[in-house]
Amino acid sequence: MAVTREFTAHPLCLSLPKCEKHGKNQCGVSGGLWSGGRRARGGRLEAAGGSGGRGGRRGRCRAGARREARPRDGLRARLAALLALLALGADPAAATAREDTFSALTSVARALAPERRLLGTLRRYLRGEEARLRDLTRFYDKVLSLHEDVTIPVVNPLLAFTLIKRLQSDWRNVVHSLEATENIRALKDGYEKVEQDLPAFEDLEGAARALMRLQDVYMLNVKGLAQGVFQRVTGSSITDLYSPRQLFSLTADDCFQVGKVAYDMGDYYHAIPWLEEAVSLFRRSYGEWKTEDEASLDDALDYLAFACFQAGNVSCALSLSREFLHYNPDNKRMARNVLKYERLLSQNALQMATETVIQRPNVPNLQTRDTYEGLCQTLGSQPTHYQNPRLYCSYETNSSPYLLLQPARKEVIHLRPFVALYHDFVSDAEAQKIRELAEPWLQRSVVASGEKQLPVEYRISKSAWLKDTVDPMLGTLDHRIAALTGLDIQPPYAEYLQVVNYGIGGHYEPHFDHATSPSSPLYRMKSGNRVATFMIYLSAVEAGGATAFIYANFSVPVVKNAALFWWNLHRSGEGDGDTLHAGCPVLVGDKWVANKWIHEYGQEFRRPCSTNPED
DSSP states (O other), rough: OOOOOOOOOTTTTTOOOOOOOOSOTOOOTTTTTSSSOOETTTEEEEEHHHHHHHHSSSOOOOSSSOOEEEEEEOHHHHHHHHHHHHHTOOOGGGGOOOOOGGHHHHHHHHTTTHHHHHHHHHHHHHHHHHHHHHHHHHHHHHHHHHHOOOSSSSHHHHHHHHHHHHHIIIHHHHHHHHHHHHHHHHHHHHHHHHGGGOOOOOHHHHHHHHHHHHHHHHTTTTHHHHHEEEEETTTTTTEEHHHHHHHHOOOOHHHHHHHHHHHHOOOOHHHHHHHEEEEEEEHHHOOOOTTOOOOOHHHHHHHHHHHHHHTHHHHHHHHHHHHHHHHHHOOOHHHHHHHHHHHHHHHHHHHHOOOOOOOOOOTTOOOTTHHHHHHHHHTOOOOOOTTTTTOEEEEETTTGGGGGOOOEEEEEEEEETTTTETTTTOHHHHHHHHHHHHGOOOEEEEEEETTTOBBTTOOEEEEEEEEEHHHHHEEEEEEHHHHOOOOOSSTTBBEEEEEEETTTOOOOOEOOSSOTTHHHHHHHHOOOEEEEEEEESSOOOOEOOOOETTTTTTEOOTTTTTTEEEOBBBSSOHHHHGOEEEEEEOOEOOEEEEEEEEEEOTTTTTTGGGGGTTT
16 A cells, blocks of 8 residues: 655644654564564574673673653753744744754754764873873883892882882772773763763664665665765666765774664665675674774674574575674574574475575555656756757746846746746855754654654655745745746745755655645645645755656756746646655755745636646
């Protein structure tokens, strides 16, 4: 059954309640799997992450303690946000909800500030430790020099005294010095001061899912991603989608965390290649210990072995489990699993020899997924004008005095549905001003679901609504849109400007902007359905982020400062099914857009006939 994509409701339609937590237990378990406990699968096999030791590694919380959500802003910032939301008519309770860092690049960028503070704390700790170690080295050298000359007689009362003093007092002071404890306490205090500003564990999960999304939509190679390369792999063909100026590779622990997030969701299609890459990288550095790492080769082998078994590849699970026992021979749980794998292979040798093909999960049951992803992979490809002479470019005034001195540069992208791109619709300064006005008010984007608005995985971004009274420039922008479209964009005939910032791999899967149900809460505005969309690109991106029209089979790349316009309804008032569209995942870049949705009432005699000759 296909999932219906609902429109984004406006604050005039619904209030903005706090986002509800998804039904998920403390271990992040999906489908009955344990991520951190021991469990006999069907009474036979024991899952990864169970008891039995980790090869002598230090014990620690495997995924990090899940903290209670706390407000990220200070009192002044929270008060400003509350006042802003009240001005927009939204529910002020939503202002106290903790932000989702991963869902907007501007939030990710803000996470750099607490890390800089942590770097300062660590620098002070290192300096303190360096001074302490220099002093210990001085003491060591002093005592060593006395032992190097064995001819020095202890009959010398001064030497005898200092020897006894050292053994009775000096060594005790050195061993029980509080300096090391004070240094580490200062480091911990510095961390605790910024802890409430740090991303939550849910952000790590969201960021990991974003990498998997990019992997899927753009057919990226996991090994290439781990090396910092964005390559599409189709069979034996390799295409560079993006060449970063500086390569940034992932560590073994980084790859393990991505794979473990997929594992905890029961998604072995994604878990296996990421865990395989983690195993490969851990093997290269076996025996080394990095303080920041949470996992080890043992961990990666453990999870990968059970993931392979769950995927039906028993021989792979057996091989990995045996390798695990080579490094950790005392692990009784793994030894039992090896015996069970061997028994399974001996009982079903022919069946187990057949390699199982793991199907990629289609979580939202998106029927248009192949078309959608194919359009995203083109990175924005419009029909060229020489292929269709009815597509054209022109200077547009729409017979408006407002545009006579500075006509809009119009490019007709498509006829059915009618889609036009207006180049340089806003200036760099205007785009920056809109972003600055919206940033303090950004909240996780939601979609309407019955009487509620909920965050969903198929829409990853943050958004804010701006009234034209917030800044005079917004009023000027409204006048420009009205002059260009010939439509009435004053409330309630149009909604406030919605500003959106996309997150890591931010996207919005195929959806309609207009309401598809007569019971839709959008109709509470008493101005009918959304007749048209006017979307402004407020930034450029380096790769990805195109707007894909699924049934019309074309996509438009992000063009900085340009505006995209299309009609959502036919003249009859029926929704135009060909306007099903999507925001492709942002591969690299910080994507900002502004949406102005115009409603049908008040436009009865305003819709220009020349705007869409095909309708």
